[in-house]
Amino acid sequence: MATTDEWRRQHQRYKEDVKRRGKPFYPYAMFHDTVMSLVVVSVIIGLAAVWYYTSGEDPKTCGSGDSCLLGPRYSEPADPATTNFVPRPDWYFYFLFYLLRIFKWPDSVILGTVGIPTVMLIIAFALPFLDRRMERRLTRRPVAIVAAILVVISMGELTYKGAIAKEALASEVVQAVPSWAQRQGFANNAEAVAGAKIFASSGCTACHTYLGTGSSNQGAPDLSAEATRGKSKQQLMAYIRDPSQFGNNIMPKFGFSDQQLSQLAAFLLASKGPK
Ligand code: HEC
Structure with a gap:
């Protein structure tokens, strides 16, 4: 531990150093800062100019017409209705x-x-x-x-x-359907397989896990063994049609048709947990 004396000595020495070798803030430090700021701003302006003049209006011309060295000028328009966007x-x-x-x-x-x-x-x-x-x-x-x-x-x-x-993309989740069908033993149940495909491509796995696929978010349960929870087909269809009726305000209303709901319910009722 340094003693108070030692701190005093250090401080004294620092003051003397400043007197002997120090430079005043104005103009030296001011000049430094000004030059450095100009350099930084010029680099940013330069990069912006390179980005602008190497990219064209149309992102499709990147690589052919425009080099798009620092990225395209515009990318695909945002789709507010997407359910399978991977942030x-x-x-x-x-x-x-x-x-x-x-x-x-x-x-x-x-x-x-x-x-x-x-x-x-x-x-x-x-x-x-x-x-x-x-x-x-x-x-x-x-x-x-x-x-x-x-x-x-x-x-x-x-x-x-x-x-x-x-992040599992919807298209990648769909590829897992055959292995789900095999592990759960519903490969011969066409309605359940159709439901599994809807389940895999509708974004359900953004909240629910199923046989290790997907991520569990917002407290959504694993659905690998949903059939063992004792819900009937009608109950499952009603639940998925409008989860808010069952006190679930997290899961969205997907707007499925009756046929799709029936297929989803068949899929869930064929999910008894892996053998
Ligand atoms: C935004 C997140 C989210 C998405 C997306 C989502 N769910 Fe859910 N789901 C939940 C939550 C949270 C619960 C649990 C609510 C509770 O326990 O009160 C739940 C519960 C369920 C249940 C009832 C489970 C039980 O307790 O028996 C089923 C069935 C279900 N979801 C099916 C689906 C299907 C099918 C899809 C896709 C079409 C889907 N979920 C998409 C969040 C989600």
Whole structure:
């Protein structure tokens, strides 16, 4: 621990240093900052110009007519009615994004999304008050260095995992239908297979898991063994037609036809859990 005396001496030395070798803020630091700001703004303007002049109005001409070096000018128009859009964060949020996969809804998700990042921020803020030694050499600060390396490694690992983590696209979920049919033993039940396809392509797996496919969100149950819950076909159809009638205000009304509802119910009634 440094003593008060030592701090005084250090402060004294600092003042003398400033007098001997220091430069006034104006104009030196002002000049530095101005030049650097101009450089940064020019780079941004330059990139914007490159993006604009290498891209055309039509994204389809990318690669043939326009090089689209920094991306196309416009991409596909947004579709507000989509149910199978797969949201992905920007790359610098991949580590947080991956934390969400590690922590499962609903028990520990608050810990993963709010708890851990907040604790890390508080530690970062508190650090100058905790570590008040004057030591700056890296070799004399093993705890701080090891902690910093561990943080960088774990964030790198999480970022990498977040980058390669695959969200099941609706088209990929549909490919799982034959294996579901086989494992549940409903391959010969055409109505159930049709229902499975609707289930796989309608976005149900955004909330429900089924034989390990999909992600469980907002407290939606696994539906692999829905048939064992004792609901009749009529009950299941009524439930899916309008979940809000059964106190479920999370699951959307999908607007299925009676035939589709019947197929979905047949699929769920053929889901007795894998053998
Ligand atoms: C936005 C999330 C979400 C989507 C999408 C969703 N569900 Fe649900 N679903 C839920 C939640 C949450 C519950 C549980 C509600 C409860 O327990 O009160 C539920 C419950 C159910 C149940 C009743 C389970 C039981 O307790 O017996 C069935 C059946 C069901 N969903 C089928 C479907 C089908 C079929 C689809 C696709 C057409 C679908 N869900 C899409 C959130 C969703």
